[in-house]
Amino acid sequence: MYCVRCGVKLADTEKSCPLCGTVVYHPDVQQGAGTPLYPTEKGHPPQRKRSFLLQYIITFLFLLPAVLVVECDVQFNHTVTWAGYVVGGLALAYIAVALPLWFRKPNPVCFVPGFFAAVLAYLWYIDWTVQGEWFLTFAFPVVGGLALIVTAVTALLRYLKRGRLYIFGGACILLGGLTVLLEFLLHVTFHTARIFGWSMYPCTALGFIGAVLIFLAICEPARETVERKMFL
Numbered sequence: 236m237y238c239v240r241c242g243v244k245l246a247d248t249e250k251s252c253p254l255c256g257t258v259v260y261h262p263d264v265q266q267g268a269g270t271p272l273y274p275t276e277k278g279h280p281p282q283r284k285r286s287f288l289l290q291y292i293i294t295f296l297f298l299l300p301a302v303l304v305v306e307c308d309v310q311f312n313h314t315v316t317w318a319g320y321v322v323g324g325l326a327l328a329y330i331a332v333a334l335p336l337w338f339r340k341p342n343p344v345c346f347v348p349g350f351f352a353a354v355l356a357y358l359w360y361i362d363w364t365v366q367g368e369w370f371l372t373f374a375f376p377v378v379g380g381l382a383l384i385v386t387a388v389t390a391l392l393r394y395l396k397r398g399r400l401y402i403f404g405g406a407c408i409l410l411g412g413l414t415v416l417l418e419f420l421l422h423v424t425f426h427t428a429r430i431f432g433w434s435m436y437p438c439t440a441l442g443f444i445g446a447v448l449i450f451l452a453i454c455e456p457a458r459e460t461v462e463r464k465m466f467l
Contacts, residue, residue, distance in 0.1 A: 404448030
């Protein structure tokens with residue numbers, strides 16, 4: 236037999252679905268005998284010994300092109316010029332993809348701000364090499380603001396069991412405000428023609444989406460209606 240709610244296969248002895256908890260039989264119906272399909276005892280599976288071979292291979296695959304581009308750059312230009320940009324990009328990719336693999340249970344609350352810190356360091360290096368003088372007035376506040384929003388959302392989703400609509404709604408509103416800040420800093424740093432123009436459109440859209448999410452979080456009947464309409 237199968238669960239009427241989630242469709243998982245059940246044994247004849249099951250009184251409720253082990254997946255969703257739905258009652259299988261009516262109390263007046265006599266239940267048959269059989270062997271349960273799923274274990275009734277809750278426990279953790281035996282942990283296997285970790286192998287770091289994959290991490291070493293991935294690290295080598297990132298390190299090899301970094302060494303090659305530095306060697307080519309030094310050989311042709313007698314100094315490090317364009318190779319720094321390539322090595323910095325490879326370092327960012329390694330931090331985002333490979334570095335969490337070295338930990339058994341990587342905590343995103345730690346890795347997310349660490350990644351944004353690496354992005355800021357990379358942008359500072361680019362600004363320093365090209366002498367652009369745009370890091371403090373543009374890159375730092377924009378990337379820093381985005382880092383604060385993403386880190387806050389990550390931490391709230393990880394440590395709070397409820398209130399996801401509030402979290403995503405607030406994040407949308409903050410991202411809308413960040414687009415306005417982005418256009419303003421573009422004007423201050425690169426002297427664009429208008430202070431506020433295109434940023435009003437994503438700010439309005441994100442603000443509206445955030446307001447809708449917060450409204451659904453507050454109004455339970457509206458939330459239930461949306462869930463029924465969208466089969467959530």
